[in-house]
Amino acid sequence: MNSAELAPRTETMLLNLGPQHPSTHGVLRVWLELDGEVIVNADPDIGYLHRGIEKMCENRTYHQCLPLTDRLDYLAGTANNLGYVLAVEKLLGVEVPKRAQYIRVLMAEFTRISSHLFWLGTHGHDLGAMTPLFFAFREREQLMDLFEMAWGGRLFPCYLRIGGLAADLPPGFVEKAWEFVKAFPEKIKDYHNLLTKNRIWIARTKDVGIMTREEAIDWGWSGPMARGSGVDWDIRRDTPYSSYQDFDFVVPLGQNGDTYDRYLVRMEEMVQSNRICRQVLEKLPEGEVNVDDPTVSLPPKEKVYNNIEALINHFLLIERGLTPPAGEVYHAIEAPKGELGFYIISDGSPKPFRVKVRGPSFINLSPTKILAKGRLLSDIIALIGTMDIVLADVDR
Secondary structure: OOOOHHOOOEEEEEEEEOOOHHHOOOOOOEEEEOOOOOOEEEEOOOOOOOOHHHHHOOOOOOOHHHHHHHOOOOOOOHHHHHHHHHHHHHHHOOOOOOOOOHHHHHHHHHHHHHHHHHHHHHHHOOOOOOOOHHHHHHHHHHHHHHHHHHOOOOOOOOOOOEEEEEEOOOOHHHHHHHHHHHHHHHHHHHHHHHOOOOOOHHHHHHHOOOHHHHHHHHOOOOOHHHHOOOOOHHHHOOOOOOOOHHOOOOOOOOOOOOHHHHHHHHHHHHHHHHHHHHHHHHOOOOOOEOOOOOOOOOOOOOHHHHHHHHHHHHHHHHHHHOOOEEEEEEEEEEEEOEEEEEEEEEEEOOOOOOEEOOHHHHHHHOOHHHHHOOOOOOHHHHHHHHHOOOHHHHOO
């Protein structure tokens, strides 16, 4: 045996993770370079789900753009709707009635819990824990039932409208919402009992994907990803919208910036979201749910069917669309995955001149190479899971 045969092999192996792989949570392809089981390089390859939503908005009226926003982060449709309608309302210079603001908060926080439950179940399943998936979907199904009561669908809501809501809460909704809010804190304990002190879970998540506070800020992280690294920033608290200043809640922070900390942050966020929902139900004011302005809000359906002026008003708003003044606006909200912002340019016509979406999933995915380098192949699954990305939000 010569010396060349005794020398260690130095070539690396190239491996495709995805785009058809359940643990990539969509059509994500990660180009991996491996030295044995150690990751030398990890490049995300995106664009498999690009649909040109931002460009499509330029050829639709402001109302017609609303259903397109559902399809961004399809696990948090109401959050997408809320960011968009708030941006348009800022452009119009209108503020919706207090009852509508509270109902928007209620739906947004229920959506945050639903999104986090989906993340919890799939993240646990990716790392070998099957039971949390069934537990999390047990509660998520209750939320889906509530959503179906309110807007008739389960995944794509389109319940919010520019100037308010599609309709007030249906009879029996508040009672069902109270049932969930009161029962949920005990359910959270089930998840903690399964995972928080589980030795296998800790081994798979502790010190994996560490991102310091400074690095998180440099990469533009927001939401649970940034707060897991100790970045004390929450748009709901720091630049409140839709009456969030009326509610008390705590913004949880991590210390180590690893996958385990981000898990703990999201777990506590569900508790705080439930706390906000409880306060909404306790304080829910009476009144209208739409702006009293026929140039902005669609008239109630019962008036459309029985009143000629309302019928004409409805026809004009749908056929021609509303016409905001020329200008530009940016509005951001605290979506379940981080900062979701809408930048809209108006030229005074019924259709937006330009719409740009600042989606959190794309930003959160960006430093994959930094997080994965030097880790084992199995850790890339934990890293993709901790990001809680949705590829529709990455590609748009």
